[in-house]
Amino acid sequence: MTSCKAQLASKVKLTLMQAWRERWTEIQWAIELKKLLAAYSGESVDIAEILMQQALVGSSPNQLILSYLKHSVLSLRLSDFRQSMMAQESRQSMMTQEYFEIMDNSSRSIVSILERKPVKGLLQIARMDSPEDYRDFEQSEMNARGIMSQIPLSTMSDEAREKISSALTLLSKLEEQEICNEAVLEVIHAPIIPTINGLVALEAVLNTSSDIQPFVDQVLMISRLMKLSMSQLCLEIFRACFMGFMDTCDFSEDLQWATFTLLKVPRILNNMKQQMSNWEMNYDVERGLNMLLEYTHLLDQTDIKHSCDMMGQFITELQKAKVLSEDQKNTFSQKRMEQRSLLRQSDISGSNESKSFTRVTQAESTVSNILKSLDSDPIRNSDQMVKVLTIMLQGHSFDVLRLGAASAGQLHDFMSKLIRINELASHTQASNDTVRLSQWSQLFDVTFLMVVSTFQQHGLEIALPSRENEASVVVQWAQLWLPENGKYKNCELVTGEEQDKVDYILKLMLSKAEITPCGPIQSYKELIKYLPYALQEVIYAMEHLSISMEQVKDIIDNICKQNMKCFILVCITYLCSYMNMVGAHAREKPLLMLEMLIAPQGIDMKQIMQTIVDNIVFDILPEGHAQRPVRRYLLSSKETNSRAISETLRLSFNRGWLNLESIHKLDQLLSIRGPDWFCWEMVEHILTNSHIEDSSQSLSLAVAIVHLDLERLTVSLVRRLLPRLLATPDSGPLADPKGYCLAKLCVLCITAKVGQKEPYVRRFHRGVTDGDLDMDQDEIEPQPAKLRKMSEPQLTLSLEEFNLDAIADKEDGEGLPSYDVKEPLNKALVNLFSMMSTILTANKLTPRTWFIVSFLKEVIRCGGQHTRFIMQFMPHNMLNQVMRALPGIFSDEEILRICDLTTVTGRKNAAKAITVNSVTPPLDILNWS
Secondary structure, eight states, X not given: OXXXXXXXXXXXXXXXXXXXXXXXOHHHHHHHHHHHHHHTTTSOOOHHXXXXXXXXXXXXXXXXXXXXXXXXXXXXXXXXXXXXXXXXXXXXXXXXXXXXXXXXXXXXXXXXXXXXXXXXXXXXXXXXXOXXXXXXXXXXXXXXXXXXXXXXXXXXXXXXXXXXXXXXXXXXXXXXXXXXXXXXXXXXXXXXXXXXXXXXXXXXXXXXXXXXXXXXXXXXXXXXHHTOOHHHHHHHXXXXXXXXXXXXXXXXXXXXXXIIIIIXXXXXXXXXXXXXXXXXXXXXXXXXXXXXXXXXXXXXXXXXXXXXXHHHHHHHHHHHTTSSOHHHHHHHXXXXXXXXXXXXXXXXXXXXXXXXXXXXXTHHHHHHHHHHXXXXXXXXXXXXXXXXXXXXXXXXXXXXXXXXXXXXTOHHHHHHHHHHHHHHHHTOOOOSOHHHHXXXXXXXXXXXXXXXXXXXXXXXXXXXXXXXXXXXXXXXXXXXXXXXXXXXOOOOOOOGGGHHHHHHHHHHHHTTOOOOSBTTBOSHHHHHHHHHHHHHHHXXXXXXXXXXXXXXXHHHHHHHHSSOHHHHHHHHHHHHHHHHHSOGGGSHHHHHHHHHHHXXXXXXXXXXXXXXXXXXXXXXXXXXXXXXXXXXXXXXXXXXXXXXXXXXXXXXXXXXXXOHHHHHHHHHHHHHHHHHHXXXXXXXXXXXXXXXXXXXXXXXXXXXXXXXXXXXXXXXXXXXXXXXXXXXXXXXXXXXXXXXXXXXXXXXXXXXXXXXXXXXXXXXXXXXXXXXXXXXXXOXXXXXXXXXXXSSOOOOSOSSOOOHHHHOOOOTTOOOOOSOTTSHHHHHHHHHHHHHHHHHTTOOOOHHHHHHHHHHHHHHHHOHHHHHHHHTTSOTTHXXXXXXXXXXXXXXXXXXXXXXXTSHHHHHHHHHHHHHHHTSOOOOOOOOO
């Protein structure tokens, strides 16, 4: 042991000497010394004593030894520090787990809070009340998502991450709360959708113009309310077209359906695509056609009736309009060909009718070519123009071209060019050039008939937008004489200083000469103008026995033998107007003249001429007259209007779709009796059903029927019918499920009217003006002499004055309603809600109360802007009245839809109602669907 100690001390000393000589650094010295000491680590040597002895040699301590000792001491401390850091790291890991646990508990708390509907509803109100705070809330939610994305996956379990993400997702979805996603309108057991089918029928039969936008808006609205898929909507439109083909009875009706199906339907589909850019049109149309092919019997019967491949023509037009691809077209054509192969060849062989359908598909291009031809100079090309126009009058060619031009939106241009040519020809004067005079006479005659025929089908409005057209002879004559909608013009004429021209025409008529411009009559324009005056002189002469019947017969024969068939038309029109003005005793002689004029003459162009004449004389000739035209869909004078509409509605509702007879009869009844009577009869018929299954089909079809004149019928329903039912002592019609169906009908009609961008009347009759609506609204029912005083502020039921304070009792700083109180529907809704509020103040639970609740619930189910529009007319205290009568009848989501959260009053009412709901069990006894 002593030798080891001496040996170690010697080596330490030698190492120190070497370090001093070689000027080692402290690190190098420590390394060498450590190696030396390591060699004696197993010996019992007092290393500390040896180091101390060497350190204290000399006058001062050895710095190398001291630095090593310092290093040793620090090494011991470093080990302690390392252990301390490890302990700290362990505590940090424990804290991280605590953080995750806090986050997990917070996420569970958020989910638990948001699952409570009252809290969720109040948060919605708070969002509208403090938008700035809500933006801070949204920013915090986004920041939390950002932090979550930065946390490594390994530091957090998947379960915890999923919980936190779910909580953040719930927070992000606070803005909107969806009501029940059920269909507002549905047909429980019908094989077709009566509403869509009825709308298609009304559009095809009653709208011959090119304006398809209202129809597109309406079917998209109905499909949204019914939750129909686009493929189902396509099927309903396609099937309705083929059902329409099966319902026709003459070629003019076939042309209407062919024009709609082959020309308009492709445009309708493309219009839908423009409105819904994300719609996969090809896919849904393909599915719709595949479903249509399953109705083999319908397609076969259509082909047999018209002796052509209607499905094939329809598919071809869809492909031309780029609705279908070429491959899709070929696939469907092959499928339909396989179906047609099972039919007898004799049943589907071609006919003239099928050729006319082919012309329908070519009508648009043909009209474009004709328009170019009509742009040429009539003076230079009068002979060619006469040939073209004469060919157009053969058979049904003009009807095909007219419908094609109307569907393509070119009818106004077509009419303007015909009117221009007619006006040029009307100035034709006497000339030695008989050929040229004959050509211009034919031009005038043919264009006159074409324009008048178009006026009868589409109204004078088709020509009026142009000032040049208004100044033309044919338009001025039509405005003065041509009957409109069965109404004849006043024929009290004053001839004035032009008597010489009238006398000259009389001379021509009595002399059996050709009636052409000559003498004082300078043009056909003057002939058309003064011919009625001449006929008037003949009538006066007959009444005073100044002319014999033989002379009258000669005059009529002379007129009928003229090459100018428009003269016959002018005379017939005047006679009808004259007969309409005079009494029954004075009609005998003009009636004899009229009978002579409309007797078969074997004249050319019989088709268009006969149609024009039939339309003019129909309403003036007495019923049962031998020469009175036959009208297939005319209302019978032997049955009352009430019986007629009752029978028509009964058959239509049982059938589930509108046929041509029903459409025409309903259109006539609406025109004759007005919207109030029409609405009452229709609703009365719907309310005869006592089961919801029976009512659903009637209700669905009634929604389509209202589109005959949507605005006036909706206003009548809300303004007249509902107040009448709510005020009557008998509350039976409002008892569920009748009241439920009535509420649904009202809301659907209002929603459809709100969704209608512009006023639109789909009827044969003239468009409804604002004056008509105002006139309807002025017919106010008499008010009782005494009214019970109510504690609640009331609205007057007069549409001239409004107690706006009752519907707009706002907080300070809030303005009055922004809607137009002069709008008829707005007036009606204001009064309806006022009446409902008055009923609720009675504090009685009656069928009227349930009707009001059903009405509000249906409004809520419509959703979106339609709910907001209707609810803006509701008095602010009406919600509290309903909830006092029926606590828990509305869910929190429904309350938020009822109240206007953009106003302080609306937010207060909503918060109050939701708070009451939180302590009230839900009441759900109105589910009749």
